[in-house]
Amino acid sequence: MPKDRAFDHPVSSEITPRQVVLDRRQLMQGAAALAAMTALPGRSQPARPGKLAPLPAVKTTLAGAQTMDKPTPYAEATSYNNFYEFGTDKADPARHAGTLKTQPWTVVVEGEVSKPGRWDIESLLKLSAMEDRIYRLRCVEGWSMVIPWVGYSLAELVKRVEPTGKAKFVQFVTLADRAQMPGLRSAVLDWPYVEGLRLDEALHPLTMLAFGMYGEVLPNQNGAPLRLVVPWKYGFKSGKSIVRIRFLERQPQTSWEAAAPSEYGFYSNVNPQVDHPRWSQATERRIGEDGLLARKRPTLMFNGYEAQVGQLYAGMDLKRLF
């Protein structure tokens, strides 16, 4: 058997002529420059609320990371959210998260990595340049916000711990300490709360490790001292107050999959065409912006990040892998 039979060689007529390739490159460079020009003006960062320690950052240059949507008022973004460790009511986190102790804080990185280890919060804060990014956030319950986060791409950390060839998934384990979190007394979910991403999703530059919002460190109720932000997935995928990051060969089960497998899938990408079994996902209410009698606004595919992340799911049946 000839040595090169293992490879499929294209017939010469199918090879793209050199000039076409060059033209194409030029076109793409032009498009990128245009995108950069339109992306850079962006929306200016909202004024600092002056509640917590400032977390200085530079404006991101990442495409899609600076939405033009109007940021949600700080008061609403910090008083209406789900963080079941502090209670299931959306006002509970703001009410009860005062007991969360965020110093000292350590994140254990383990599993299929060449450099497992423990990272204290100080070293994570210094690991890469902090960026201001403004993301849409869509909750699976049908409401949405626009949050100016401070942090950097999770990929920065992933690169440093060097996943092995076996690593295909990343699991995020969040804090579960009864002494600090009154909600753990309830059996609503199996604690600790765990979430997961495919490695390529974790490496996508939009996937963010956030340490702050609105130019200041994260309030406890929003997942201090560090949390995940995956803007094209329903909010519950973005674990708060992370203590452990595990690199795995097999797809891990997430807390919501375990609690209601028919309602919450591993991917949980924002998708107006795939309804939650119990309600439509076609529209959403923008908190703090849409009036009481305003029509709900249409939900966008991948929460409006299709151009950036659509290729991650090419060829996948998103109805089945919801």
Place this chain on the structure above:
Amino acid sequence: MSDGSMTALGRGTLPPDRRPPRIAAGNRWLMHRAAKPLLFVAALGPLAGLVYGIFADTLGANPAETLIRSTGDWTLRFLCLTLAVTPLRQWTSWQALARLRRLLGLFTFFYGVLHFLCFAWLDMGLDLQAIVRDIAKRPFILIGTAALLLMLPLAATSFNAAIRWLGAKRWQTLHRAVYATALLAILHFFWMRAGKNDFAEVAAYAVVLAVLLGWRLWRRFARPANA
């Protein structure tokens, strides 16, 4: 039964078989002319609170959700109060509670209608097609709608003339539909919370309703002599 209040009411001198029905202090309050108007005003309290909240912007970050949920909560609370009238009457000597039952029942229906309107308007934008689709899509919405529709004939026959037209027996049979409403209402609430696996509040209402309905069953079947 205690008869401690007898002498206080000045009826202690009559022989036991000649005594008029005992009137407990609670009954005197309930028989007062102002009792019904007071209850009426109090029952409008939750609505007043919500309307105030809309204008004072105190309904939280998602006022629509607060309105939908609060009106639902109040429907369930008034349903419990309505169903508590008869058992309370039997447990205590406050016979006059019966006077307030209709008012409480009608307020249950009133808050149920508000609950539906909030859903239809604030959640569905009064889009009739969307409402119908949603009722078909979400079993818990279907159950809630059924619970409300089941209250409609009860509300429509709540006045005295309707009792005469129907005859007391048929009227009473019809109004037993409230038990089905109670079961549907708690199922609606359970199903709504099932997705979040959060049943603490559902359980509280379920226990109250189970006691109120269970008491009736017990009287009917376990103690036939006293029924």
